[in-house]
Amino acid sequence: MKNSVYIATSLDGYIARENGELDWLPGANGKPVEGLDPTDDLGFDAFFASVDVLVMGRHTFETALSIEAWPYPKMPVIILSSKLSQLPSGIPETIELRHSTPAELVEEMNLAGYQHAYIDGGKTIQRFLNAGLINDITITTIPVLLGNGIPLFGELNADIQLKLVESKTFANGMMQSRYEVS
Numbered sequence: 395m396k397n398s399v400y401i402a403t404s405l406d407g408y409i410a411r412e413n414g415e416l417d418w419l420p421g422a423n424g425k426p427v428e429g430l431d432p433t434d435d436l437g438f439d440a441f442f443a444s445v446d447v448l449v450m451g452r453h454t455f456e457t458a459l460s461i462e463a464w465p466y467p468k469m470p471v472i473i474l475s476s477k478l479s480q481l482p483s484g485i486p487e488t489i490e491l492r493h494s495t496p497a498e499l500v501e502e503m504n505l506a507g508y509q510h511a512y513i514d515g516g517k518t519i520q521r522f523l524n525a526g527l528i529n530d531i532t533i534t535t536i537p538v539l540l541g542n543g544i545p546l547f548g549e550l551n552a553d554i555q556l557k558l559v560e561s562k563t564f565a566n567g568m569m570q571s572r573y574e575v576s
């Protein structure tokens with residue numbers, strides 16, 4: 395199966411402030427992105443329509459839960475955590491909890507018939523990358539320097555070579571690049 399990343403970072407590579415705040419990320423508050431055609435969703439809807447399961451780390455799950463309504467009502471979602479023994483009560487039945495390694499989870503998803511997973515959350519992406527289980531990465535770069543925060547990338551066991559497949563710039567200064575992992 396294929397595992398993809400679709401994520402936004404600051405120019406200095408952070409996906410959130412240290413406290414998890416996304417106030418620097420255009421559109422994160424649900425408002426239209428300034429300087430962008432309101433019909434332009436940066437390819438997210440097409441990407442999301444291509445995946446059949448979403449895997450997210452506990453921190454991203456907790457952020458998503460704090461949003462008024464669960465943002466992915468129809469998508470099967472797998473939460474990874476070693477600390478949570480069960481999910482909070484009352485959350486949609488489409489959400490499951492796992493403690494698996496990336497390799498174990500990919501095997502399980504394969505057996506379940508999933509074909510394309512969206513892998514989300516910095517630490518989670520780093521673990522999948524280190525396990526050699528990410529096939530492509532789409533990064534939307536926001537022209538802001540945060541100085542510190544939660545990084546997208548971290549230590550690796552070995553270099554990972556990428557091939558740039560597509561790169562676009564937007565009138566408001568955002569840039570989007572899609573890489574395939576070689």
Ligand SMILES: NC(=O)c1ccc[n+]([C@@H]2O[C@H](COP(=O)([O-])OP(=O)(O)OC[C@H]3O[C@@H](n4cnc5c(N)ncnc54)[C@H](OP(=O)(O)O)[C@@H]3O)[C@@H](O)[C@H]2O)c1
Nearest residue numbers: 402410414451452453454457474475476477515516517518
């Ligand atoms: N800019 C964007 O586009 C974007 C996108 C997504 C998320 N975010 C933000 O990024 C922040 C979260 O990123 P993050 O790097 O802190 O964390 P994360 O990847 O969302 O969550 C990390 C946690 O996931 C669990 N985990 C991951 N892989 C696991 C595995 N194989 N087995 C068991 N547990 C596993 C661990 O939870 P335990 O500690 O329970 O073991 C780990 O501490 C949030 O603020 C979120 O809003 C931003």
